[in-house]
Amino acid sequence: MKDYQTFYQKISKPFLKKSYQQALYYTNKVLTMIMYIAYPALLIYLFYTHSVMLVKTILIPAISFLLLSLVRHYINSPRPYEKYSIKPLIHKDTKGHSMPSRHVFSSAIIAMCFIHQNSLLGGLLLLITLIEAYIRVVGGVHFVKDVVVGFLIGIGCGLLLWI
Template identity: 50%
Template sequence: NGWFVLFTTVLIMGGGFFLLSLGRRLYNRPRPYQTWDIQPLIKKDSLGKSFPSRHVFSATVIAMLALLINPWLGGTMLFLAAILAILRVLGGVHYPSDVLAGYVIGILVGLLLYL
């Protein structure tokens, strides 16, 4: 039973990350520093693949897993994932819609862990 839980958790989280990455690659949205005349505060050399944010998705889906184990820890981690989202926008590497999508998709994929 423990192996099944581990397998399904890895499958859900890893599958979500894979599908999110595939969608990013296919959509290939330019990053803010490509379309605006700004120098990003976060050092980033890559072009495109801005939507949705994988950093925010990953932090959020991990927080959803933590929420299953310890609600206080999971809630704190969800809050920190939201802070990360704000920092990614302020850093100039994502649009608000990129991080919002990453957060929402992270919650939705995380909800699959509750099934």
């Protein structure tokens, strides 16, 4: 983006009040926690129902996560707060490894695991993933392209569950 600082100022402006920054921070934490709880809960459910999907639901996200992490390490794209003079609303000390967003990828593939089992619950988790993606950009820790690519790769890898 040609003038990222102007773009970031525009999208982050509604969140400049300290109370709104805290709301953004805690919303990010709560939505992340939902995913951290949901995925193991799904695995436990699949285990206790003796589902043939258990192995796929473990291996596909795990292998995809590892491959994505390798690609992300190789790309080593800087984060918005490194590349531009912006103060992120979500504090993060990480240098590089911005592209693609592993956070959004993980949420998207978890949502896909749920869609495979329950489309309504999976759809809700996909909506949460989109909210997380928005928060990551507004929070200043990812560029739009980072979260879009992370989301699309998560969806694509999640589609492997149907093979």
